[in-house]
Amino acid sequence: MSAYEACAAHTQRGGLAVSAAGVFWLQSDPAEGNANLWYLSEQGPARLGPDGLGIRSRVNGYGGGALAASDTGVFVVGEDQQIRFIDLADGTCSLLTDDPGATYGGLIADAPRQRVLAVREAGGEQQLVAVSVDGELRTLHSGQDFYSAPALSADGRKLAWTSWQLPDMPWVRSRLWTAGVVQDGGLRECRHWPTPSEASVQQPVFDRARLWVLSDHAGWWQPWYLDTLIGDGLWHSGQSAELDHANAPWQLGECHHCPLANGGWARVQYRNGSGELWLLSPEGGDAFRVARDYSDFRYLRASGGSLYCVARSATHLDAVLQIELQTGQARILAGGENPLPGSRPALPLDIEVPALEHGEQPVHGFFYTPKLASPELPPLILMAHGGPTSAAYPVFSPQVQYWCQRGFAVAEVNYRGSSGFGRKFRLALEGRWGEADVEDMERTADHLVSVGLVDGRRVFIQGRSSGGYTALMAMIQSRKFTAGASMFGVTDPLRLRAMTHRFESGYLDWLLGPPGANPERWRERTPLYHADCIAAPMIFFQGGQDKVVVPEQTRAMVDAMKAAGRTSELHWFEQEGHGFRHQANQADMLERMFSFYRRHGRKANERAENMS
Numbered sequence: 001m002s003a004y005e006a007c008a009a010h011t012q013r014g015g016l017a018v019s020a021a022g023v024f025w026l027q028s029d030p031a032e033g034n035a036n037l038w039y040l041s042e043q044g045p046a047r048l049g050p051d052g053l054g055i056r057s058r059v060n061g062y063g064g065g066a067l068a069a070s071d072t073g074v075f076v077v078g079e080d081q082q083i084r085f086i087d088l089a090d091g092t093c094s095l096l097t098d099d100p101g102a103t104y105g106g107l108i109a110d111a112p113r114q115r116v117l118a119v120r121e122a123g124g125e126q127q128l129v130a131v132s133v134d135g136e137l138r139t140l141h142s143g144q145d146f147y148s149a150p151a152l153s154a155d156g157r158k159l160a161w162t163s164w165q166l167p168d169m170p171w172v173r174s175r176l177w178t179a180g181v182v183q184d185g186g187l188r189e190c191r192h193w194p195t196p197s198e199a200s201v202q203q204p205v206f207d208r209a210r211l212w213v214l215s216d217h218a219g220w221w222q223p224w225y226l227d228t229l230i231g232d233g234l235w236h237s238g239q240s241a242e243l244d245h246a247n248a249p250w251q252l253g254e255c256h257h258c259p260l261a262n263g264g265w266a267r268v269q270y271r272n273g274s275g276e277l278w279l280l281s282p283e284g285g286d287a288f289r290v291a292r293d294y295s296d297f298r299y300l301r302a303s304g305g306s307l308y309c310v311a312r313s314a315t316h317l318d319a320v321l322q323i324e325l326q327t328g329q330a331r332i333l334a335g336g337e338n339p340l341p342g343s344r345p346a347l348p349l350d351i352e353v354p355a356l357e358h359g360e361q362p363v364h365g366f367f368y369t370p371k372l373a374s375p376e377l378p379p380l381i382l383m384a385h386g387g388p389t390s391a392a393y394p395v396f397s398p399q400v401q402y403w404c405q406r407g408f409a410v411a412e413v414n415y416r417g418s419s420g421f422g423r424k425f426r427l428a429l430e431g432r433w434g435e436a437d438v439e440d441m442e443r444t445a446d447h448l449v450s451v452g453l454v455d456g457r458r459v460f461i462q463g464r465s466s467g468g469y470t471a472l473m474a475m476i477q478s479r480k481f482t483a484g485a486s487m488f489g490v491t492d493p494l495r496l497r498a499m500t501h502r503f504e505s506g507y508l509d510w511l512l513g514p515p516g517a518n519p520e521r522w523r524e525r526t527p528l529y530h531a532d533c534i535a536a537p538m539i540f541f542q543g544g545q546d547k548v549v550v551p552e553q554t555r556a557m558v559d560a561m562k563a564a565g566r567t568s569e570l571h572w573f574e575q576e577g578h579g580f581r582h583q584a585n586q587a588d589m590l591e592r593m594f595s596f597y598r599r600h601g602r603k604a605n606e607r608a609e610n611m612s
Contacts, residue, residue, distance in 0.1 A: 013038075013318040013335050015055075015253065016299035017069035018308050019109065021088050023333065024048070024069050025299075025310065025320055026055055033581030037067070037076060037086070038334065040320075045334040049086050050093050054079040057105030057252065059121050060146070060503035061548055061578075065106035065253025068116055073133075075116040077104050083116065085133050096135045106252035108150050113185050117150045117159075119252060124502055128161060130185060140187050141179070146170070146503070148252055153206040157181050158228065160204035160211055163192075167506020171248045171389055171419065171426060176201045176213055178228065193226060196235055200423070202249045207259040212238070214246050214257065216423040221246045223257055223267065243269040248389045248419035248426070258300045258307075260325055266307050268297045270420040272350060272364045274394050277309070279328060290328040291321060295394045308333075312395040314348050339396060346371055346404035348394035351411065353440070353447045361425050363440045365413040366394045367448065372407035379482075379601050380454035382441055383412045384463035384470040388429060388511075391418045402590050408597075409454050415440035415470070431518075433466075433511035434473040434525035441474055445481075458482050458601045462593070465549060465578065466490060472527040472557070475534045483537045483600040485593055488549050488578055491557035492528045499550050531560035537567035539596045541589050543576030569596060 015026035015035075026035040034054035038045055057063035057077045066077040073087045075096075081103040083096045097104065102122035109116055115132040117140070128141040128150060141147070144163035148170065151160045159181050164174040176195070179187040195201060199217035206212075209229040214221045222245055223238030245267055246256040256268040263282030268275050275296040280287045291297070294311035301308045307323040311330075319336035323329065339345070348366035355362045370378045381403055385392045392412035400410050414421065415437040417429030429436055441461065449456035461484045463471040468489015475484045490496055494515060497508045509515070515522045523529055538561065542554040554570065561568040571592055573585050580586050 013310050013320055014298060015065075015067040016301055016308060016310050016320065017067050017074070017109075018301040018303045019069035019111070020071040021069060021073070023308060023320070023322075024067060024074055025334070026067055027334075030583035030586075033583075034079065035066075037074065039074075040333050045320075048074070049076070053084075053093065057081070058103045059105035059119055059126075059252060061501045062250050062503070063105055064251025065108075065119070067253075068107035068109040070109040070111040070114075070116075072111075075107050075109060077107065083107070083118065083131055085116075094133070094135075096131050096133065097137060098135075099137070106148060106150060108152060110152060110156060110185075112156045115185070117152070119147045119150070138185065141177075141190060144175075148174075148249065149203055151204045151206060152181075154208075158206060158211075159187065160206065160213075162201055162204065162213075166502075167509055169389070169504075169507055169510065170202065171200045172510065173198055174201050176204060176211075176215075178211065193233060200249075202246060203255060203257065205255075205258060212257070212259070216244075219424065220244050220422050223265075240267070241269060242422075243271055244420050244422060245269050247391060248387065250387070250390065254298060255300045256297070258302050260302050260307065261304060262325060264325070266300050266302065266309075268300070270391075272352075273366065273391060273414050273418075273420055274350075277311075277323075279307070279323075279325065288328060290323055291330045294319070294321075312393070314394050314396055315345055316396060339398065340401065343371075345396065345401050346410075348412075350394075351444070351447070353443050356439070356443075361421060363413065363415060363444060364421070365411055365444055366392060367453070368400055368404050368410040369453075370407045370409050371404050374407060377452070377455040378407055378409040379458035379460065379597070380409045380411060380445065380448060381597075382445055382459065382461040383410060384415070384437065384441060384461070384467035384474075385412065385418070386463070386465035386467045387419075388415075388417045388433065388437060388466045388470065389419055389426060391420045399590065402594075406594060408460075409448075411444055411448060413441055413444045415444075430510055431513045431521075434469065437470045438474045438477055441470060442478055442480065456480070457604055460484065460597055460601075463487070463489060468549075469493075469527065472534070472538070473525065475536060475538060476527060476530045477533075479535060481536055482604045483539070483597060484534075485539045485541070485596070486554070486557075487541045487580075487589070488543055488546055488554065489540075490527075490549055491553045492526055494522055494526065496549065496553060501547060504548075528557055528560055531557065531566060532564035534561060534564075534566050537569075537596070537600050539569045539571070539593060541571050541580075541592075542573070543578065543580060544572060544574035545577040548578040 012028040017024045023040040027038045037049045039048045057066040068075045104118045106119040120129045130138045145165045175192045179190040195217040197217045201215045204213045210225040212225045265280040294313045296312040317337045320334040346368040351367045353363040461471045464487040468486035558570045
């Protein structure tokens with residue numbers, strides 16, 4: 001499998017919406033680098049909407065919620081960030097907003113009022129708004145720094161949402177709100193519902209008189225409900241397992257739990273980084289797990305006697321699933337293709353690295369053995385995920401398969417700060433970015449070497465975005481890595497703090513502490529100032545249109561390494577942003593990285609042989 005084929009195979013699906021009109025989802029086109037609207041026709045999956053209509057929200061820089069379905073059509077956010085309505089009766093696509101400088105996301109359809117609710121971002125502010133099919137824009141609520149997850153009751157008379165204020169991130173501290181919806185569509189009696197203790201709340205959903213939400217005030221993102229008829233403000237436990245039932249809300253529009261027509265529930269829970277889908281019978285009865293072949297689930301939607309979702313697995317591409325509630329039987333509606341015909345992909349093996357201190361949680365990750373047979377122990381590539389409050393999941397990755405088919409072992413590490421392991425583990429990175437995450441990456445490498453799975457003389461480390469920062473800090477602090485790679489990684493946190501987008505403007509202070517109070521820590525944790533400490537070679541990849549980690553960050557780091565006499569390579573992709581979207585560029589990046597690793601891995605072997 002060539003790098004080009006690996007990337008071309010990876011069609012992603014997401015943004016699922018279900019209504020009386022049908023089942024709709026977004027599907028990426030790797031060749032074009034954008035997402036298109038698809039639906040389930042009588043003949044099977046089919047494109048919907050005019051040619052060239054790319055769909056993507058950029059709210060908060062990471063988007064989400066760019067699709068919502070009503071009974072007569074579909075609302076979408078185009079690449080120009082304006083909302084459109086596709087009428088299913090005649091196929092027309094109408095522009096509903098003409099709002100230069102604004103971005104929209106988090107769409108939900110308000111079918112009885114023939115409108116869509118959305119989060120609007122413009123001029124450094126956000127509002128909760130409604131947009132009618134006639135193009136009328138109405139502000140429903142404002143005054144909070146950030147908005148997310150609008151949810152309507154079945155009768156359309158109640159609305160819930162979440163918000164948070166700077167400098168917080170939504171996975172640190174956020175608020176739950178409700179309001180009544182009056183006849184003309186406005187809101188009344190807006191109020192927020194304090195959690196029993198500090199918490200991150202997400203994904204509110206109404207189920208008759210109860211408002212359910214995922215809150216981590218008890219240590220995990222678990223289901224809790226409030227009785228909105230009584231309105232006493234009491235939080236009632238959903239009696240669920242002590243596991244996260246959602247991941248970090250980087251994007252709008254996520255849904256990991258939903259009520260079912262039979263009175264039961266569908267819920268996702270993450271166990272050691274792997275997602276499980278459970279159906280619960282009414283009144284808290286027996287629960288049973290479904291779709292066991294899959295390890296991550298997003299966008300849960302219920303309609304009639306079925307549950308719909310987007311599911312991912314370690315062996316196949318993303319699939320749109322329909323699950324019969326009565327039997328639990330799963331049927332693939334779209335996707336689920338075998339990306340490697342004629343061969344079996346490398347499968348993830350759970351790894352657990354013991355905690356450093358008693359009472360702390362171990363570090364989990366996923367290890368992939370190489371497919372290329374060799375009598376020698378394989379070289380290892382450690383992958384640091386981005387975020388850093390994100391996570392690695394045991395799902396098909398063309399990049400991982402690419403390395404395994406070329407003789408490398410791969411370890412994806414859920415270091416401290418990753419989501420999916422509870423609030424305490426997620427917040428353990430506060431003030432310790434570039435330290436705790438680096439410790440966990442190094443300990444994972446040591447563990448894999450000590451148990452005889454990989455060659456300790458050839459250990460590489462790489463990461464994207466904040467994962468690139470972790471890789472750089474590891475290269476600065478350790479001599480155990482043969483070479484490293486940074487893909488649009490952070491190199492100067494203080495400069496990034498001054499230039500990054502509003503969503504993450506307070507995040508760096510949380511990760512490193514306020515710079516005025518911790519100037520030495522910021523200097524110690526700035527890769528740019530320690531380029532001379534990087535003894536091993538580094539390769540860098542950067543997009544010229546990156547608005548998150550601005551391109552100057554990478555250029556300055558490469559220049560500093562060259563000035564210090566260190567080995568570095570820079571590969572520039574002018575039309576790419578934060579995350580490469582075009583398959584040809586993804587393939588080129590892999591091929592260049594492979595050549596780089598192979599060259600320096602060979603040199604490391606030669607040095608080891610000469611020393612012996």
